[in-house]
Amino acid sequence: MGIVKLIIIVLVIWLGFVLLKKFRKPADHTDQKPSTNKMLACSVCKTHIPENEAILQDGKVYCSKRCL
Numbered sequence: 001m002g003i004v005k006l007i008i009i010v011l012v013i014w015l016g017f018v019l020l021k022k023f024r025k026p027a028d029h030t031d032q033k034p035s036t037n038k039m040l041a042c043s044v045c046k047t048h049i050p051e052n053e054a055i056l057q058d059g060k061v062y063c064s065k066r067c068l
């Protein structure tokens with residue numbers, strides 16, 4: 001009986017982690033975390049910046065208005 005109880009406890013903890021990950025993923029997506037963002041290189045100064053911060057114009061990537 002002891003082993004069965006242990007297995008159930010482990011399963012419940014594992015299920016909790018799986019559910020937590022599932023619920024956290026969509027939140028991360030809208031949060032714009034740098035780890036999930038693609039890095040782009042500025043075509044002027046070659047600085048790498050996250051895709052959501054990059055300025056795209058005429059098919060080229062710019063890090064800021066200064067480079068644009």
Ligand SMILES: [Zn+2]
Nearest residue numbers: 042045063067
């Ligand atoms: Zn730049």
